[in-house]
Amino acid sequence: MARLAIRNLVARFPGLDQPALDVPAFDLDAGARIALRGPSGSGKTTFLNMLTGLARVPEGHVTWDGIDLATLGEGARDRWRAANVGLVMQDFHLFPGLSALENVLLPRRLRWRGAEKGAREEALGLLRRTGVPRPDQPVETLSRGQSQRVAVARALLGRPAILVADEPTASLDAEAGAAVGALLTDLARETGATLVVATHDPELIERIGRVAHLTAGRLAA
Amino acid sequence: MLRFILADLRRAWPGALAIALIIAFATALGITVTLQERALRLGSARAADAFDLVIGAPASETQLVLSSVFLQPAPLPLMPGAVMGELAADPRVAWAAPIGFGDAHEGWPVVGTTGALIDGLGGIAKGQGFARLGDAVVGARVPMAPGDTFHPVHAELAAEGEVHQGTTYTVRGVLSPTGSPWDRAILVPIEAVWQSHGMEAGHDKEGDARHHEGALDADQPVNPAAVAAPNAPGVPAIVVRGHTIADAYNLRQHYRGDRSVAVFPAEVLTRLYGTLGDARSVLSAVAIAAQALVAAAVLLVALLHVTQRQRQIGALRAFGASRGVIFLIVWGEVALIAAAGVAAGIGLGWLAARLISARIEAASGVAMPVEFAASDLGLVLGLLAAAGACALIPAAIAYRQSPAAALRG
Amino acid sequence: MIRQSRRAVLLATVCLAVAAAARAGEGSGTLAFDELYGKVGVLGLSFSDKLRALKGQTVRMKGFMAPPLKAEAKFFVLTKRPMALCPFCSSDADWPADIVVVYLDRAQTFEQANALIEVTGTLEVGSWTDPETGFVSQVRIVGARFDRV
Numbered sequence: 113m114a115r116l117a118i119r120n121l122v123a124r125f126p127g128l129d130q131p132a133l134d135v136p137a138f139d140l141d142a143g144a145r146i147a148l149r150g151p152s153g154s155g156k157t158t159f160l161n162m163l164t165g166l167a168r169v170p171e172g173h174v175t176w177d178g179i180d181l182a183t184l185g186e187g188a189r190d191r192w193r194a195a196n197v198g199l200v201m202q203d204f205h206l207f208p209g210l211s212a213l214e215n216v217l218l219p220r221r222l223r224w225r226g227a228e229k230g231a232r233e234e235a236l237g238l239l240r241r242t243g244v245p246r247p248d249q250p251v252e253t254l255s256r257g258q259s260q261r262v263a264v265a266r267a268l269l270g271r272p273a274i275l276v277a278d279e280p281t282a283s284l285d286a287e288a289g290a291a292v293g294a295l296l297t298d299l300a301r302e303t304g305a306t307l308v309v310a311t312h313d314p315e316l317i318e319r320i321g322r323v324a325h326l327t328a329g330r331l332a333a
Numbered sequence: 334m335l336r337f338i339l340a341d342l343r344r345a346w347p348g349a350l351a352i353a354l355i356i357a358f359a360t361a362l363g364i365t366v367t368l369q370e371r372a373l374r375l376g377s378a379r380a381a382d383a384f385d386l387v388i389g390a391p392a393s394e395t396q397l398v399l400s401s402v403f404l405q406p407a408p409l410p411l412m413p414g415a416v417m418g419e420l421a422a423d424p425r426v427a428w429a430a431p432i433g434f435g436d437a438h439e440g441w442p443v444v445g446t447t448g449a450l451i452d453g454l455g456g457i458a459k460g461q462g463f464a465r466l467g468d469a470v471v472g473a474r475v476p477m478a479p480g481d482t483f484h485p486v487h488a489e490l491a492a493e494g495e496v497h498q499g500t501t502y503t504v505r506g507v508l509s510p511t512g513s514p515w516d517r518a519i520l521v522p523i524e525a526v527w528q529s530h531g532m533e534a535g536h537d538k539e540g541d542a543r544h545h546e547g548a549l550d551a552d553q554p555v556n557p558a559a560v561a562a563p564n565a566p567g568v569p570a571i572v573v574r575g576h577t578i579a580d581a582y583n584l585r586q587h588y589r590g591d592r593s594v595a596v597f598p599a600e601v602l603t604r605l606y607g608t609l610g611d612a613r614s615v616l617s618a619v620a621i622a623a624q625a626l627v628a629a630a631v632l633l634v635a636l637l638h639v640t641q642r643q644r645q646i647g648a649l650r651a652f653g654a655s656r657g658v659i660f661l662i663v664w665g666e667v668a669l670i671a672a673a674g675v676a677a678g679i680g681l682g683w684l685a686a687r688l689i690s691a692r693i694e695a696a697s698g699v700a701m702p703v704e705f706a707a708s709d710l711g712l713v714l715g716l717l718a719a720a721g722a723c724a725l726i727p728a729a730i731a732y733r734q735s736p737a738a739a740l741r742g
Numbered sequence: 743m744i745r746q747s748r749r750a751v752l753l754a755t756v757c758l759a760v761a762a763a764a765r766a767g768e769g770s771g772t773l774a775f776d777e778l779y780g781k782v783g784v785l786g787l788s789f790s791d792k793l794r795a796l797k798g799q800t801v802r803m804k805g806f807m808a809p810p811l812k813a814e815a816k817f818f819v820l821t822k823r824p825m826a827l828c829p830f831c832s833s834d835a836d837w838p839a840d841i842v843v844v845y846l847d848r849a850q851t852f853e854q855a856n857a858l859i860e861v862t863g864t865l866e867v868g869s870w871t872d873p874e875t876g877f878v879s880q881v882r883i884v885g886a887r888f889d890r891v
Binding site (some may be wrong): 375604 | 808809810811812813814815819851852853854855875876877878
Binding site (some may be wrong): 161164166167186187190191193194195197199201205207208209210214218219221222223224266 | 334336337340341343344644645648649650651652653654655656657658662735736737
């Protein structure tokens with residue numbers, strides 16, 4: 113249930129005249145889904161960093177449901193992201209030495225107050241839903257497709273209102289990619305999360321339905 | 334959080350173990366120096382406990398103490414026999430016992446003395462004391478039992494194996510353990526030593542003793558008065574205990590002169606401890622330098638490790654771990670390895686000191702108490718605090734990493 | 743974070759206050775050997791007024807450690823002069839005027855014989871027999887610690 117409103121967002125890198133990102137206005141309704149396309153170096157990663165509060169908003173406003181990330185400090189952005197954003201990345205970022213279940217629960221357990229009651233059941237349910245057969249399997253032994261399924265389950269724990277994925281299928285073969293793509297869109301629909309996916313995968317773009325192009329820092333719907 | 338740290342350590346255990354071991358060795362170095370120096374001090378102090386005051390002919394005080402308290406063989410000049418008689422009559426003296434060295438049996442020193450020293454050393458544990466000149470009492474570590482007999486040899490002639498002909502002693506008793514070199518000694522009546530060396534009362538002339546081989550009448554009863562006789566043969570050392578502490582100081586003063594020197598073994602040891610303390614300071618400085626080097630090396634490894642894992646740390650942040658949690662994880666992991674190393678080092682250091690002490694104990698008979706003191710807690714806490722402080726640096730670096738910067742590339 | 747640093751400041755303040763108090767305490771009674779006794783009367787030595795006044799208080803005294811009788815001991819004799827001399831030989835009296843017995847909290851070995859040291863501890867005055875050694879003393883500093891000067 114998160115609505116996005118971006119106004120006059122400008123990001124520059126030192127030494128470059130052209131801004132890396134220049135988005136005068138961009139809106140997404142709560143529960144909307146959008147694919148983000150653009151050649152490498154077009155500012156996709158910068159844009160996602162701004163959307164998720166991973167980086168400071170240097171100029172302009174990125175407002176989710178009335179909360180302007182530009183006004184939040186680093187700690188506040190961390191807390192906001194932990195509460196509202198599920199992240200899926202190209203290289204999974206699973207932690208070896210822990211099981212699939214422990215990886216799903218890790219972000220919760222690393223909070224000061226620890227994981228809430230019921231988080232374990234929720235995680236088991238998510239692993240079932242994403243098709244990971246053995247929750248106690250060490251993640252080092254999982255296939256790439258399985259690993260990304262665990263990452264998707266981790267992103268969805270706690271039902272975040274915002275789901276952001278960065279090239280979630282790029283490092284998978286076609287079959288696994290299709291399965292992960294389907295999971296992402298289906299689960300976003302089921303939970304009502306607003307979904308933003310940076311991807312080049314035509315099948316995933318088609319599945320999402322709406323696409324925005326980012327070229328040299330400028331966004332075109 | 335702890336589970337994450339433990340999982341991480343389990344995964345990287347060879348590296349963590351190597352670092353913990355290096356820290357353990359550096360810690361053990363310092364602990365061993367401290368414990369061993371203390372063991373030497375306490376061991377020698379307790380070994381000298383029975384010997385308040387030692388009186389000998391004017392010569393090296395240190396040699397007098399080493400020979401009498403620690404039974405180090407060395408040729409000591411003899412005092413006139415009259416000194417013993419004077420001491421026996423002195424009202425300030427609780428007891429005084431002459432000691433005469435020179436003989437040995439299979440490496441165990443045979444020492445001539447009187448019953449007063451047997452009582453002063455802690456008494457007989459098994460059997461009885463001297464009654465006749467052929468009786469002997471053995472220290473707790475000497476492998477002989479009442480009823481055994483032996484022939485002593487001249488210590489300086491022992492290499493040639495010259496046995497005192499006609500001198501046979503029978504073991505009558507075993508001393509209580511003293512934790513001193515006297516546990517390795519065989520005690521015989523000093524009159525018996527005089528007799529077997531041909532130094533009967535009245536014709537004692539320095540220098541002619543060793544050529545004048547006498548025979549021992551083993552059945553002759555011990556005569557305490559013979560020792561105190563004004564014409565008794567000279568002795569190298571007399572152990573004295575005063576009635577009071579003031580008496581001990583007075584006796585020390587009274588018998589320091591042209592004829593004799595009186596010394597508290599404690600004052601010689603105290604001088605020695607000064608030197609020992611200096612040695613400890615040097616060794617401790619070496620140990621601290623080693624610890625600092627290890628700390629620097631570990632810090633370098635930790636920094637490399639944190640930099641290498643920028644992406645992983647960034648991912649933790651991206652998934653919602655706060656900076657404080659990241660700081661705590663990195664700090665906790667480094668501090669845990671260091672604490673484990675310090676703990677293992679304490680055990681290792683104690684073990685090393687124990688082994689060294691056991692060897693010294695076996696060789697000298699001096700019991701070496703390897704024990705921790707309250708002051709060691711400061712040393713350990715200091716090490717832990719230093720480890721904790723060092724761990725702050727990689728933790729702070731991890732804390733400052735931006736999650737976005739960490740994830741890029 | 744802020745709460746933590748505030749606590750640290752509080753702790754530091756307390757530490758400083760305690761240290762200051764301790765220093766003030768140390769300064770309270772410096773005693774010299776010449777100040778122990780008053781006039782020598784018919785009955786021998788009598789304690790000085792200053793000694794009586796400081797009884798039970800923390801005092802500081804400078805002197806020399808006499809050669810110890812035991813290498814590991816709970817006590818030692820503090821004397822006015824460096825000690826190749828005998829602390830008990832200077833007079834015929836049972837108790838010489840220029841010594842004080844120093845009792846420590848626990849037995850230890852010494853390194854400082856014949857060195858000038860400063861002793862800090864609680865002053866005790868009056869005849870007392872040490873039950874362990876039978877040592878009778880008139881003036882003592884107990885619970886003492888000492889440092890080379």
